[in-house]
Amino acid sequence: MPTATADVDLETVHLTNGLTCDIPASSPLAKLLKSKRTWVGPSAQDRLKILQKAKTVAIVGASPNPARSSFFVATYLKQSSDYELYFVNPNADEILGQKVYKSLADLPVVPDIVDVFRKGSDIPQVMDEALAIGAKTVWVQLGIWNEEAAYYGESKGLTVVMDRCIKVEHARFHGGLHLLGFDTGQITARKTLR
Secondary structure, three states, rough: OOOOOOOOOEEEEEEEOOOOEEEEEEHHHHHHHHHOOOOOOHHHHHHHHHHHHOOOOEEEEOOOOOOOOHHHHHHHHHHOOOOEEEEEEOOEEEEEEEEEOOOOHHHOOOOEEEEOOOHHHHHHHHHHHHHHHHHOOOEEOOOOOOOHHHHHHHOOEEEEEEOOHHHHHHHHHHOOOOHHOOOOOOOOOOOOOO
């Protein structure tokens, strides 16, 4: 078994399975482990409750471009939910036949959920805008992560969901993913008798 030389700084890593190992402190793995996410958002049950209680959703960063994920999510929510949708984008006038608002402050209602399609560094500003209008939940879309913003939003009283797609979550809880093998409604591993 190779031994470490005196020139290499080793770091002891505690793995989730209870084991530990020593790795070079300058290695890519050590850097990755140091950047480990610590913020944990609402549980699946809590996300379901958020979606069930909501009546209005504002999509910040909504796009009129059908190739953008925000357009796809808006289309899904418009067709598959009872949510009243509001689109926020300072560079668009109409999306899916609806008026687009320049900012959250311009909305005629306080949305129950502010669904965000903006880069991670923009999230604190969106949270401040959501707080300013009295919104209670900020839902940051899949692939967007800003841990400091999540802690900040929670410290100000917001419910924060981050790095989760509202479309996927809604479909999962409402049976919309069963065709793909998810959320089959079967609780046991045993097949049911027909």
